[in-house]
Structure formats: C-alpha cells, structure tokens
Amino acid sequence: MELLIDGLKKAIEMIFTGNPEVFAITWLTLKVCLIAILISTLIGLPLGILLGLSRFRGRRFLLLFINMGMGLPPVVAGLWITMFLWRSGPLGEWRLLYSPTAIVMAQVLVSLPIVTSLTSSAFQQINEKMLLQIKALGATRLQTLMILVKQSKIAIVAAIMAGFGRVIAEVGAAMMVGGNIQGDTRILTTTIVMEVSKGNFDIALALSFILLSLALMITAALTFLQQRRRFS
Amino acid sequence: MRKNRLLITLFAFMLLILSACGNSDTKTNAAPKEKKAAEKPAPTEMILATTTSTQDSGLLDVIIPMFEKENNVKVKTIAVGTGQALEMGTKGEADALLVHAPAAEKAVVDAGDAINYKRVMYNDFVLVGPKENPADVSGQDIKAAFKKIADTKGVFISRGDDSGTHKKELSIWQADTIKPEGEWYVSTGQGMGQTLQVAAEKKGYVLTDRATWLAQEKNLNTLKIVVEGGQDLMNIYHVMQVNPEKHNMVNSKDAEKFVKFMVDKKTQEVIENFGKKEYGQSLFISYTE
Numbered sequence: 001m002e003l004l005i006d007g008l009k010k011a012i013e014m015i016f017t018g019n020p021e022v023f024a025i026t027w028l029t030l031k032v033c034l035i036a037i038l039i040s041t042l043i044g045l046p047l048g049i050l051l052g053l054s055r056f057r058g059r060r061f062l063l064l065f066i067n068m069g070m071g072l073p074p075v076v077a078g079l080w081i082t083m084f085l086w087r088s089g090p091l092g093e094w095r096l097l098y099s100p101t102a103i104v105m106a107q108v109l110v111s112l113p114i115v116t117s118l119t120s121s122a123f124q125q126i127n128e129k130m131l132l133q134i135k136a137l138g139a140t141r142l143q144t145l146m147i148l149v150k151q152s153k154i155a156i157v158a159a160i161m162a163g164f165g166r167v168i169a170e171v172g173a174a175m176m177v178g179g180n181i182q183g184d185t186r187i188l189t190t191t192i193v194m195e196v197s198k199g200n201f202d203i204a205l206a207l208s209f210i211l212l213s214l215a216l217m218i219t220a221a222l223t224f225l226q227q228r229r230r231f232s
Numbered sequence: 233m234r235k236n237r238l239l240i241t242l243f244a245f246m247l248l249i250l251s252a253c254g255n256s257d258t259k260t261n262a263a264p265k266e267k268k269a270a271e272k273p274a275p276t277e278m279i280l281a282t283t284t285s286t287q288d289s290g291l292l293d294v295i296i297p298m299f300e301k302e303n304n305v306k307v308k309t310i311a312v313g314t315g316q317a318l319e320m321g322t323k324g325e326a327d328a329l330l331v332h333a334p335a336a337e338k339a340v341v342d343a344g345d346a347i348n349y350k351r352v353m354y355n356d357f358v359l360v361g362p363k364e365n366p367a368d369v370s371g372q373d374i375k376a377a378f379k380k381i382a383d384t385k386g387v388f389i390s391r392g393d394d395s396g397t398h399k400k401e402l403s404i405w406q407a408d409t410i411k412p413e414g415e416w417y418v419s420t421g422q423g424m425g426q427t428l429q430v431a432a433e434k435k436g437y438v439l440t441d442r443a444t445w446l447a448q449e450k451n452l453n454t455l456k457i458v459v460e461g462g463q464d465l466m467n468i469y470h471v472m473q474v475n476p477e478k479h480n481m482v483n484s485k486d487a488e489k490f491v492k493f494m495v496d497k498k499t500q501e502v503i504e505n506f507g508k509k510e511y512g513q514s515l516f517i518s519y520t521e
C-alpha cells in the first residue's frame with residue numbers, strides 16, 4: 001500500500017516538476033498511439049462499413065481473418081514486423097527497425113482488426129427495412145451512407161475506443177520493434193517494464209499513473225463524443 | 233443542422249489528432265535539417281547490441297552520451313541477453329556488440345561474423361540465496377555450492393534465457409556433471425532483475441552479476457550473498473564490431489570507432505569510477521588487453 005501512495009506522489013512530482021525525460025516519453029506515447037489509431041480508423045472504418053453492408057464472394061472468409069486478427073498477440077505482430085524490417089529482411093533497406101515508425105506499424109497491425117471487425121458488426125445490425133425506407137425516400141448513396149454512419153455512431157466510437165485501448169496497452173511489440181531506446185523509442189509501457197526489471201517500483205508505479213491519466217483523457221474525449229445527445 | 237453539428241465535431245476531433253501528428257512530423261523532419269544548416273551534419277546511426285546488465289546498472293547512460301558527442305553518432309542501444317545480442321551480430325542486424333560470454337563470443341569471432349574483438353572490463357558473479365541459507369553454502373567454491381544445492385534439492389532460480397549469466401550457470405552445472413532438472417530448478421526465461429525478484433519471492437538461490445545485485449539489493453531483503461570471490465566467478469565483457477565484409481549493411485565506420493572508444497584510457501577511467509559514489513565500490517573494473 002505504501003508503495004502505491006509513494007508511486008502516486010512520485011507521479012505528481014514528475015508531472016509538476018516537468019521532468020523532461022518523462023515528458024518526452026509521455027509525448028511520444030501519445031503521438032505514436034494517436035497516429036496508430038488514426039491510421040487504423042482511416043482504414044478500418046471504410047473497410048468495416050464495406051464488410052458490413054455489401055455482400056461479395058470471400059466476404060465471410062475475410063471476416064474470419066479479421067476476427068481472428070482481434071486476438072493477434074502483440075508479440076506475434078512484433079515478431080513478424082521485426083522480421084520484415086531486419087536489414088536482411090524484405091524491407092531492410094528502409095532502416096525502420098528500432099524507430100517510432102516501426103512501433104506505429106505494429107500498433108496498427110494489432111488495432112486495425114478490432115476497429116474493422118467491430119465496425120462491420122455495427123453495420124451488419126442495421127435493419128433492412130430502414131435501408132429500404134431510406135432508399136424509398138430518394139436518398140443518394142452518399143446520403144444513405146451518412147445516415148447510417150450517424151445511426152451507428154455509438155458503435156463506431158466504441159470500435160475506435162477498443163482499438164485505442166489495445167494500442168495504448170501494447171508493450172510486447174513496442175519492445176521488440178522499438179527496442180526501448182532512450183530518447184528515441186521509449187514509450188510509457190516499455191519504460192514501465194524496464195523500470196520494474198531495474199527494481200525501481202516507485203518510478204514504474206508513477207509512470208503507470210501517468211499512463212492511466214493519458215488513457216483517461218483520450219477515452220473521456222471519445223466517450224463525450226459518443227454520448228452527445230443525438231437529438232437536440 | 234443536427235447532422236452538420238455532428239460532422240463538425242467529428243471534423244474537429246480529426247483535426248486535433250492530425251495536428252498532433254503534424255507536429256510530430258515537422259518536428260522530426262525539422263530537427264536534422266536545422267542541424268545540417270547550422271552546425272554539423274546529421275548524426276549517423278549505429279546499433280549497439282548489448283546485455284541487460286550494462287543497461288540496468290546504468291553504465292550505458294554514462295558512457296554512450298560521451299561517445300555520441302565525440303563522434304556525432306546516434307547510438308541505438310538494444311539491451312537483450314548475450315545470446316540474442318550475439319545472434320543479432322551473426323545476422324548483421326547490429327553494428328557493434330558489448331557482451332559477456334567469452335566461449336560463445338569466440339564462436340562468433342571464429343565464424344568471421346565479428347572482428348576487432350577486444351576485452352573491456354570485468355566484474356564478478358555472485359551466488360545469492362535466502363538469508364536462512366537452507367542448503368548451507370558459503371565460501372568461494374561455486375562448484376561445491378551448486379552441488380550442495382542440487383543434493384539438498386534447494387530451490388534454484390535460473391535465468392533460462394541464453395544470456396551470459398545463464399551460460400555461466402550452465403557451465404558450472406556442466407563442470408559438476410549435474411543435470412539441473414526437477415521441481416527445485418526454476419527457469420524464469422527473464423532478465424536478471426526479474427529473476428532476482430522471483431528468487432526473493434520463492435526463497436531460492438540465484439546466480440547474478442554483482443552490478444545488478446548491488447543496484448537491486450534494496451528491494452530484495454530476503455536474500456543475501458552466499459558465495460563470492462572464486463576464480464570461476466569472473467565475468468568478462470568484450471566489445472567487437474560486426475564484420476562488414478560479411479554483412480554489407482553494417483555501419484563499420486562508427487562501430488570501429490566504438491571499439492576504440494571502449495578500450496580508450498579516458499573511457500576506462502569513467503568505467504572504473506562508475507558506481508563508486510552510490511555503492512562504495514566499482515561495478516565494473518577496467519580490464520583491457
């Protein structure tokens with residue numbers, strides 16, 4: 001218990017004294033996570049809508065793979081990306097291993113299936129009759145899409161939140177492809193692992209509080225967006 | 233109207249995220265450019281694969297910035313077990329290696345994957361065990377101590393991760409012609425720090441390097457050093473560069489400089505003095521050829 005209070009104290013101290021290293025690590029975490037979830041949303045949302053609304057050959061098969069991807073262990077994603085980015089690997093020329101970009105790639109790989117699958121679930125639930133009615137009222141395709149997106153807003157934001165949760169909690173892949181390099185690829189989760197292995201439990205706890213506050217802020221913004229009154 | 237407001241909110245949120253990314257992009261792009269224009273060329277990158285002990289003890293935090301400053305290099309330090317570090321060397325994924333498993337290192341050098349092989353420093357391994365010391369081991373003789381632990385089936389916690397410390401432990405079991413197996417032998421597969429914590433919880437014996445032990449002692453009040461000092465417990469670190477003739481993407485220029493830097497007199501002095509203030513003794517002792 002004492003350790004918990006010490007950790008909390010240390011976290012407050014770190015934030016208010018403006019420890020530059022902690023600030024840099026937090027900022028990098030925020031940046032990497034937001035970019036990853038943005039990419040996942042930009043790809044996953046249209047893909048999910050497509051999979052939810054249209055019917056084509058191989059759709060179920062694709063859905064199966066995406067659903068499986070929701071359970072993709074981050075270390076597996078990390079291992080694959082590491083192998084691709086190795087100097088001797090197919091993308092070795094890009095020199096991306098041990099860079100923040102590599103972390104973003106791993107995080108997109110683990111969060112994209114979540115965003116896609118949950119979005120497609122939402123769109124599969126749309127009532128056929130409503131679709132018919134919208135069409136009957138003479139809506140164009142784009143208008144129909146906008147109405148449906150608005151209808152599914154709660155589920156879409158939930159999908160983004162679930163994806164974000166995966167991204168900010170992720171540590172195995174970030175450790176592998178990022179390398180936890182000081183001042184370069186050290187993010188909050190990997191720093192926590194390192195501080196624990198150094199035996200600095202107080203610092204690790206303090207960082208965990210900072211990570212939780214970060215998650216709280218982002219989730220709060222998304223929840224606010226989700227829960228806005230739909231009819232004003 | 234309603235639709236518009238929702239769209240505006242969504243749009244604003246996206247802009248917020250985008251601005252966050254935008255910032256980062258300009259930042260990362262601008263930084264090297266500024267340097268280019270103002271003072272010196274952008275630093276070159278060098279990957280150093282090393283062991284967890286050098287990082288967890290804090291030694292690298294002191295000497296790497298020195299090297300970076302002197303040579304305008306950005307060192308990417310990957311701290312892993314010695315086994316993995318050597319593997320990175322044989323694959324050409326790293327430029328320089330700083331490791332501590334002489335027998336395994338020799339194989340890598342002999343295979344031609346690493347060149348410019350230099351001895352840098354040493355510290356020692358110690359056997360740490362529960363304060364009650366159920367197997368009743370003491371003194372300097374590590375082989376006798378291991379045998380006693382195996383005979384009494386005292387709990388032994390092993391790294392089990394192919395690290396330098398793990399390799400050392402295995403070589404001692406081998407010298408004793410004991411096959412460590414059974415319920416008393418626990419393999420964690422984790423780093424030194426975590427393995428020490430497991431030992432403290434399970435009240436087991438564990439072989440550790442002295443630097444990590446000193447750094448973590450404050451958290452491990454159920455453990456104490458039981459065996460130390462013997463010849464067999466010497467822990468020698470070597471530095472080497474990956475052979476550019478075998479791996480063409482290697483940054484051999486900076487790796488060569490790094491090897492030279494590590495055995496340099498000035499660096500060696502810093503290594504000797506490292507940790508003296510905090511622990512009252514050197515964590516690593518200068519040991520060049």
